[in-house]
Amino acid sequence: AQSVAQPEDQVNVAEGNPLTVKCTYSVSGNPYLFWYVQYPNRGLQFLLKYITGDNLVKGSYGFEAEFNKSQTSFHLKKPSALVSDSALYFCAVREFHNTNAGKSTFGDGTTLTVKP
Amino acid sequence: DTEVTQTPKHLVMGMTNKKSLKCEQHMGHRAMYWYKQKAKKPPELMFVYSYEKLSINESVPSRFSPECPNSSLLNLHLHALQPEDSALYLCASSQEISNQPQHFGDGTRLSIL
Numbered sequence: 001a002q003s004v005a006q007p008e009d010q011v012n013v014a015e016g017n018p019l020t021v022k023c024t025y026s027v028s029g030n031p032y033l034f035w036y037v038q039y040p041n042r043g044l045q046f047l048l049k050y051i052t053g054d055n056l057v058k059g060s061y062g063f064e065a066e067f068n069k070s071q072t073s074f075h076l077k078k079p080s081a082l083v084s085d086s087a088l089y090f091c092a093v094r095e096f097h098n099t100n101a102g103k104s105t106f107g108d109g110t111t112l113t114v115k116p
Numbered sequence: 117d118t119e120v121t122q123t124p125k126h127l128v129m130g131m132t133n134k135k136s137l138k139c140e141q142h143m144g145h146r147a148m149y150w151y152k153q154k155a156k157k158p159p160e161l162m163f164v165y166s167y168e169k170l171s172i173n174e175s176v177p178s179r180f181s182p183e184c185p186n187s188s189l190l191n192l193h194l195h196a197l198q199p200e201d202s203a204l205y206l207c208a209s210s211q212e213i214s215n216q217p218q219h220f221g222d223g224t225r226l227s228i229l
Contacts, residue, residue: 102164
């Protein structure tokens with residue numbers, strides 16, 4: 001079974017400050033990890049993914065995430081937050097095996113608010 | 117602009133109506149998905165199609181009936197829905213169903229009277 005936890009419902013940061021949105025996961029095999037962002041009245045937009053390779057993954061809009069296997073974490077980061085980054089963020093994990101191929105498990109989401 | 121197009125954007129229907137939601141992508145993706153999302157909650161997977169064949173049905177009630185007429189189109193036929201079915205219905209696609217990210221449409225907001 002696979003699961004994802006986003007321990008913070010809400011993250012508030014000031015514009016220009018660094019931001020971190022936390023995600024931990026549980027899978028029995030190798031994880032495929034994703035971050036998505038959802039703005040009001042829109043669908044989810046893909047930000048970045050970890051499949052294999054470098055633990056630091058760079059994505060869209062200046063976001064990056066660090067894969068930490070020992071801590072089973074995949075935290076989303078950005079060095080300098082913008083007001084326009086305010087949105088709902090979802091972490092997702094997918095474990096590829098035949099019976100559940102295609103099934104991603106999403107975290108409950110974290111609402112990021114960036115204040116001017 | 118999203119690359120996955122969903123129509124209609126909004127739909128209000130009574131519990132005895134029959135309606136369909138449509139989803140279209142032209143990215144050559146071979147996997148397509150239907151999700152249901154309640155406000156401020158994560159999307160809940162309903163169906164997965166891979167190469168136009170139903171791959172996953174997450175024990176969805178039969179009042180929801182998916183159809184994949186070709187590799188670019190995905191429909192969700194609705195009949196005799198309940199008020200608790202009111203939600204945002206999201207369609208997504210990906211190149212394959214393995215380790216590829218999903219591209220989401222902006223959804224159809226469905227209200228059941």
